[in-house]
Amino acid sequence: MVEVNLWSGLRPLADGKEVVEVQADTVGALLDALVEKHPGLQEAIDAGVSVAVDGRIIASAQDEPIAPDSEVFLMQRLKGG
Amino acid sequence: MALDDQKGSFKFIGTRPDRPDGLDKVTGRARFGADAHASGMLHAAILRSPHAHARILNIDTSKAEAARGVKAIVTRADFTQSLQPAPGMKGENWNILENVMAGDTALYDGHAIAAVAATSALAAKDALKLIEVEYEPLPHVTDVDKAMQPDAPVIREGVAAGTVPDGMHPNVAGYHESGHGDVEAGFAEADLVIEDHFVTEATHQGYIEPHACLAQLGADGKGELWCCTQGHWNVQKVCAALLDLETSQLRVTASEIGGGFGGKTAVFIEPVALALSRKASRPVKLVMSRAEVFRATGPTSSTSMDVKIGMKKDGTITAAQGVFRLQGGAFPGAPADMTAMCAFAPYALKNVHQIGYDVMTNRPKQAAYRAPGSPMAAFAVESVIDELCNQLGLDPIDTRLRNASHEGTKASYGPRFQRIGLVETLEAAKAHPHYTAPLKPGQGRGISCGFWFNHGGETSVSLALSEDGTVQLAVGTPDIGGSRASIALMAAEVLGVPYDNIRVIIADTASLGYNEISHGSRVTYASGLATIKAAEDAVKKLCARAAAKWGIPEDAVKWEDGCAVPSGPNAGEFPPMPIAEITRKMGATGGPICGHYEATPEGAGVSFATHIVDAEVDPETGKTSVVRYTVVQDAGKAIHPTYVEGQFQGGAAQGIGWALNEEYIYGEDGRLQNPLFLDYRIPVASDLPMIDTVIVEVPNPGHPYGVRGVGETSICPPLAAIANAVSAAAGVRLRQLPMSPPRILEALEEQTRDG
Numbered sequence: 149m150v151e152v153n154l155w156s157g158l159r160p161l162a163d164g165k166e167v168v169e170v171q172a173d174t175v176g177a178l179l180d181a182l183v184e185k186h187p188g189l190q191e192a193i194d195a196g197v198s199v200a201v202d203g204r205i206i207a208s209a210q211d212e213p214i215a216p217d218s219e220v221f222l223m224q225r226l227k228g229g
Numbered sequence: 230m231a232l233d234d235q236k237g238s239f240k241f242i243g244t245r246p247d248r249p250d251g252l253d254k255v256t257g258r259a260r261f262g263a264d265a266h267a268s269g270m271l272h273a274a275i276l277r278s279p280h281a282h283a284r285i286l287n288i289d290t291s292k293a294e295a296a297r298g299v300k301a302i303v304t305r306a307d308f309t310q311s312l313q314p315a316p317g318m319k320g321e322n323w324n325i326l327e328n329v330m331a332g333d334t335a336l337y338d339g340h341a342i343a344a345v346a347a348t349s350a351l352a353a354k355d356a357l358k359l360i361e362v363e364y365e366p367l368p369h370v371t372d373v374d375k376a377m378q379p380d381a382p383v384i385r386e387g388v389a390a391g392t393v394p395d396g397m398h399p400n401v402a403g404y405h406e407s408g409h410g411d412v413e414a415g416f417a418e419a420d421l422v423i424e425d426h427f428v429t430e431a432t433h434q435g436y437i438e439p440h441a442c443l444a445q446l447g448a449d450g451k452g453e454l455w456c457c458t459q460g461h462w463n464v465q466k467v468c469a470a471l472l473d474l475e476t477s478q479l480r481v482t483a484s485e486i487g488g489g490f491g492g493k494t495a496v497f498i499e500p501v502a503l504a505l506s507r508k509a510s511r512p513v514k515l516v517m518s519r520a521e522v523f524r525a526t527g528p529t530s531s532t533s534m535d536v537k538i539g540m541k542k543d544g545t546i547t548a549a550q551g552v553f554r555l556q557g558g559a560f561p562g563a564p565a566d567m568t569a570m571c572a573f574a575p576y577a578l579k580n581v582h583q584i585g586y587d588v589m590t591n592r593p594k595q596a597a598y599r600a601p602g603s604p605m606a607a608f609a610v611e612s613v614i615d616e617l618c619n620q621l622g623l624d625p626i627d628t629r630l631r632n633a634s635h636e637g638t639k640a641s642y643g644p645r646f647q648r649i650g651l652v653e654t655l656e657a658a659k660a661h662p663h664y665t666a667p668l669k670p671g672q673g674r675g676i677s678c679g680f681w682f683n684h685g686g687e688t689s690v691s692l693a694l695s696e697d698g699t700v701q702l703a704v705g706t707p708d709i710g711g712s713r714a715s716i717a718l719m720a721a722e723v724l725g726v727p728y729d730n731i732r733v734i735i736a737d738t739a740s741l742g743y744n745e746i747s748h749g750s751r752v753t754y755a756s757g758l759a760t761i762k763a764a765e766d767a768v769k770k771l772c773a774r775a776a777a778k779w780g781i782p783e784d785a786v787k788w789e790d791g792c793a794v795p796s797g798p799n800a801g802e803f804p805p806m807p808i809a810e811i812t813r814k815m816g817a818t819g820g821p822i823c824g825h826y827e828a829t830p831e832g833a834g835v836s837f838a839t840h841i842v843d844a845e846v847d848p849e850t851g852k853t854s855v856v857r858y859t860v861v862q863d864a865g866k867a868i869h870p871t872y873v874e875g876q877f878q879g880g881a882a883q884g885i886g887w888a889l890n891e892e893y894i895y896g897e898d899g900r901l902q903n904p905l906f907l908d909y910r911i912p913v914a915s916d917l918p919m920i921d922t923v924i925v926e927v928p929n930p931g932h933p934y935g936v937r938g939v940g941e942t943s944i945c946p947p948l949a950a951i952a953n954a955v956s957a958a959a960g961v962r963l964r965q966l967p968m969s970p971p972r973i974l975e976a977l978e979e980q981t982r983d984g
Contacts, residue, residue, distance in 0.1 A: 153643055157392045157406035191391045195318040200644035204931070207685060208829045221643035224405065224566040226682050228749025229434075229491020229597035229941055 150214055152182060153221045154189075161188035175199045176210025178220065196225035236934055240790075241721040245871045246728045249713045250485070259485045262441030262457030267512035270443070271300055271346040273505050274353035275498070275515075276360050277525065278335035278342055281369035281591040281899025282382065285333055285362060288343055293359035298352035301509035302360070304343045305330045308504060309473045317390030317403060317561055322470045324560045328594045329471065329500050335364065336384065336559035337591045338900040339524025346505040346513045369591040369899040373556035374533045376400045376590045384559050384589040402561035403587030405569050407642055408550070408580075415548020415580030419539025423616050426535050427609040429948070429966040430892035431528040431556075434598045435883070435911045438487025440526060441516040444502035446472070448510065452479040452503060457486050459493040459707050460746025465738045471500040472507070479503075482737040483707045490709075490883070491597030492527045494746045523904035527596020528893055530555035530563040534609040536572075540617045544628040548580035549573050549641075553606060556588045557595040563587040564595075567682075568602030571945070572610050573641035574680040575651055575837060576632040581641045591899055597748060599880060600681040600941035604887070604948050608966065611677040611949030616962060625676040625953075626659045629839075633678075650863030650927030651678065651837035657923050658839040663859040668843060672856060673957025675842045679945025683938035684749025685830040685931075689742035690759035692720065692767060694822045698791075698809030700726060702763075703736035704756045705744025710940050711872035712752040718868050719757050719934065723764035725791030726808060742827045750938020753868060754833050754929075759826040761933050767824030774818050775806045832931015833938060838862035840881065840946040844954035848977060851970030853889055853955055859921040865929040865937030876939045878920040884947020886912040888955075892967050 149169045159166055163186065170181035178199065183190045198207045200221040206212045207225055214220060253259035290302045308330060312323040331340045343360050347353040368382040375381055376398070383399045393404040416422050442456035452474065458464050461481040469476040486493065502515040517526070533554040539547040551572045557563025565585030573581050585602075618625045633651050640646055655678070658664060668674060692702040702720055706712060713733040721728045745751070772786040775793030779786070785800035786793050792805035815822050843857040860877040867873040890910040894902045903909045928935025948966060956962045959973060961980045 155405065155407040155643065157404050160394075161391055188391065191317060191319060195390065203645045203647040204832060205644070205682065205835075206831045208687065209831050212831060219644060223570070223642065223644075226567065226684050226749055227494075227562075227564065227597055227601065228682075228684050228751070229494070229599040229601050 150178060150216060150218060150220055152178065155222065158189065158192060158222070161192065162186040173214055174210060175201070175206050175212045175214060178214060198223045198225045235928060235930070239722060241718045241728060242866065242868055242934055243870060244718070245869060246714065248711060249717065249733065261438050261487055262484045263516045265443035265455040265484065265514065267443060267445065270512045270514050271348060271509055272350040272353050273344055273346045273502055273513050273515040274350065274357050275341050275501060275521070276343045276357045277521070278331065278338060278340040279900070280335050280364055280366050281338050281371065282367040283335045283364040284367060285331060285335060285342065286365055287363040289361040290343060292361070293345060293356040296352070296356045296359055298348040299345055299356045300348065300511060301346045301505045302343060303501065303504045303508060305332050307508065308471050308500065311473065312470065314387070316388060322467065325467055325496055326471050328560060329497060337593050339521070339593060341501065341525065344501045344505060346509050371590050371592050371895045371899055373531055373554050373588050373590065376556060376588050377554065377586070384591065388561055388589065400589045401586055402589050403565060405566035405585040407569065408582035409639065410580030412548040412550045412580045412582045416539040418547040420542045421617060421621055422537065422539040423613050424535065424537035425613055425964060427612065427964050429532045429605045429608060431531040431592070432887045432891040433523055433528045433909065434490040434492035436488025436490060436492060439517040439519060439522045440498050442499050442502050443512060443514045444499065444506045445512040446503045446507040448507070450474055450478050454479060454481045454499060454503065455484055456481065456499050457484045457493060459486070459489040459709055459748060461707065462705065462738050462743050463746050464496055464499050467496045468500045468503055472503055480737055480739045483735050486707055486709055490599050491601060491748060494748045495527055495596045497526055519906065520904040523909065524901050525593050527594060529598045529601070530557050530595045532605045534605065536609040536613045538613045538617060540621060542621055544621070544623045544631045546576055546578060546632045549578055550582040551606070551610065552584045554586045554588055555602065556590040556592065558592040559589055560594045561587055561589065562595065564602035568606045570642035571603035571680050572606035575634055575678040576641070577634050577638040578641055583641065599883065599944040603679065603681050603945045604884065607677060607679045607945050608948035608952060612952055612962070612964070615675065615953040626655055626664065629678055630655050647834065648927060648930055649835060649837060650925050653925045653927055654837055654839040654861045654863055657925055658841055658861045661841065661859055661861065661923060663841050663857060663921065671958060672843055672845045673954045675844065675950045675953025675957060677840055677946035677949035677953060679838045679942055680835065681750065681942040681945055682835050683754065683833040684751045685755045685833045686745030686749065686751050687743050687829050688755040688759045689744055689827040690756060690763045691741055692763050692824045694767060694812045694815070696812050696815070698726065698807065698812045699730040700724060700732070702731055702733045702760065703741055704733060704760065705736055705741045706747045706752045706756045707735055709747050710752070710876055711869065712756060714872060715753045715868040716756060716760050719760045720764045723761055723768060724808065725788065750940040751833060754932055754936050754938050755830045757868065757936055758830050758932055759828065762826035763824040766826060767822055770822050771808060771811050774811050774815065777818065778806070779803050832929065834865055834929030834931055836863050836937045836939070836942045838942045838946050840950040842950040842954040844951060844958050846955060846958040846973060851973035853968060853973065855885055855918055855951065858918055859923065860943060861923040861925060862939065862942055863925040863927050863937060864939045865932065866926055866935035867924045868934070868936060870924060873924055873939050874922040877922040877943045880943025881920045881947050882912055882917055884944050885917060885951060888948045888951040888966055888968060890967050890969055
């Protein structure tokens with residue numbers, strides 16, 4: 149299982165949790181699993197998120213691998229200038 | 230993508246060859262957005278709302294249609310009817326359409342209402358006066374704090390994202406909250422806690438070239454578009470959605486670009502020109518005036534911010550919290566999340582908490598401006614840190630070093646940092662002669678750090694070798710900061726051919742796979758990485774041709790200094806085979822040799838900077854002069870150092886304007902009062918000192934040569950560094966930008982009055 153740290157503003161959409169455990173070995177599988185567990189997260193994920201895996205911020209690539217002991221944070225996706 | 234073969238020594242990288250577009254730019258040969266012409270071309274003009282907020286009851290175009298020279302008029306009815314609004318950012322294409330051409334309501338002064346195409350620009354403008362629009366003015370709001378109050382007029386119901394807490398005003402479109410630890414416990418540990426309120430006004434990116442395009446769209450749904458943009462694949466995608474086109478049937482070519490800075494990541498006039506062209510069956514050219522650029526294209530958000538920081542006597546920060554309210558115009562999307570996430574990123578904090586509000590007002594849709602959101606956050610946070618240092622008698626750089634984030638630090642926004650270079654920028658700033666140079670009476674010195682994420686994004690690069698061994702290289706990221714030079718240098722490094730033998734072009738949308746916009750300081754990182762990989766792909770093919778010629782295995786050949794050579798003594802003895810020898814015969818040895826790479830690189834390294842500013846304030850007039858400025862920034866690896874220095878200086882120069890003079894001024898009627906450079910004052914050369922630069926190089930582990938983006942971080946520290954310098958010079962804390970002469974005089978008078 150992978151522990152996914154949400155940003156605090158997502159708590160109300162994830163049954164009050166800030167850390168959610170899911171079974172996933174890639175970024176794409178992780179996002180799918182999050183929505184399956186907490187459908188309220190769908191809108192925020194659709195609006196654009198990045199996933200930080202051990203400090204690397206993954207903005208798009210859903211095939212990026214995740215290990216069970218990876219440090220994972222969900223982040224809002226960057227729009228730069 | 231794992232990069233375990235990062236290169237450390239270079240032949241071409243780090244040199245400073247002439248820019249490839251230099252002759253074109255100085256001779257006027259470069260073709261910008263407005264330089265395009267087509268046979269039978271019409272000229273277009275857009276009618277814009279004079280009201281900040283008004284219901285559109287009726288639009289009568291009959292008189293204008295009958296006017297001499299008028300060939301087509303479009304209103305919202307001429308765009309897709311299939312898009313629907315949705316909460317938050319899910320309905321972004323609808324938001325763009327609503328901004329490109331108003332629906333039933335004009336949402337800000339300058340909002341497009343209708344457009345005309347005629348045989349001359351003058352005829353089009355004259356026809357605008359014949360369009361009769363019946364408005365019902367509605368209450369308006371342009372201030373971020375007022376827009377959040379219970380009695381504020383509602384811009385649009387149902388916009389709020391699901392993350393917005395219950396009970397907020399409908400104008401609050403987005404909400405971000407993050408952090409860790411216990412800030413209240415942290416504040417209790419502090420020897421000094423300072424809480425303060427800061428305000429910044431909206432500023433414009435101020436690019437010299439106004440938006441311009443030439444569009445042709447036939448009844449068969451096939452189109453051609455030439456436009457100045459930071460991302461033509463995005464323009465293609467958005468225009469297709471707004472006009473019910475098949476994406477691949479619209480070919481978009483990016484012109485040369487006279488500045489973007491984030492403001493040309495958005496789409497404004499291109500769908501309008503295409504709609505007019507479709508209706509008139511003629512090519513249509515549309516060029517914005519400067520007033521239109523100010524009234525209807527992206528300024529930054531304005532902000533209202535509260536920051537509270539606790540510090541021990543030794544300079545250790547015990548807790549930090551911030552509330553950042555950003556107005557983003559009449560649409561969701563103000564970068565409140567990025568503002569909050571960047572605010573405290575330079576510091577290793579046990580207790581930190583940040584909240585961001587994305588708030589709608591009756592203003593134009595905000596657009597990115599170099600590291601959107603981060604400069605404002607730094608202004609508030611670094612001002613409070615400066616005040617804490619002043620009151621505790623601490624050195625500002627030593628204090629920042631004591632708290633600085635480094636590899637392994639848990640960032641204020643959550644994850645742990647990989648290898649970063651903040652400490653190195655602080656140490657370089659401390660060692661710079663500027664930091665210890667004596668100040669004259671009336672002068673003050675300010676320090677600030679700044680942070681930006683940087684980005685990778687979808688990228689596609691292709692290169693083709695010519696028979697003479699020279700190289701044609703196609704990238705899809707418009708060159709907004711000198712990328713053609715850095716791309717050529719990276720290709721030269723891999724291929725071992727001279728820089729001048731490589732021609733880099735920005736390909737159109739039909740010539741490469743999708744390329745994300747030139748934003749997020751991504752081009753030298755992502756297109757550069759793709760160029761290196763594409764060149765390596767070509768090298769592999771070159772080696773294969775040599776191997777076939779020599780009759781040895783392909784893996785027995787390697788590439789050195791532009792030649793195929795045997796990889797070792799066991800491979801046999803053959804003289805080096807130069808690239809031109811291989812390419813001259815390539816048609817007969819297997820066909821043309823090209824290299825490709827398509828990917829979404831995900832290793833853009835975050836970046837930090839530290840700025841030192843000396844400012845002088847005239848207490849009689851309130852006029853401020855920046856007398857010395859030094860930028861220290863981590864570039865990871867500077868591919869073309871002159872361009873890197875230019876990015877550092879450009880960020881500082883724009884920051885000086887933002888800090889001292891630039892602001893959107895709205896009247897009580899909600900109309901923009903200063904939509905020209907005459908009244909909206911950007912810095913000119915005589916306003917600026919020589920801006921000194923120090924390039925720090927802490928390699929980014931996510932790029933083969935260590936590149937970090939440099940285009941945006943340079944605008945993160947200036948607002949705060951200048952505010953700290955001006956506050957020191959004036960002897961009073963400045964909490965509102967711009968620090969224009971009237972505001973400085975007001976602050977000085979208030980200080981005198983309060984004793």
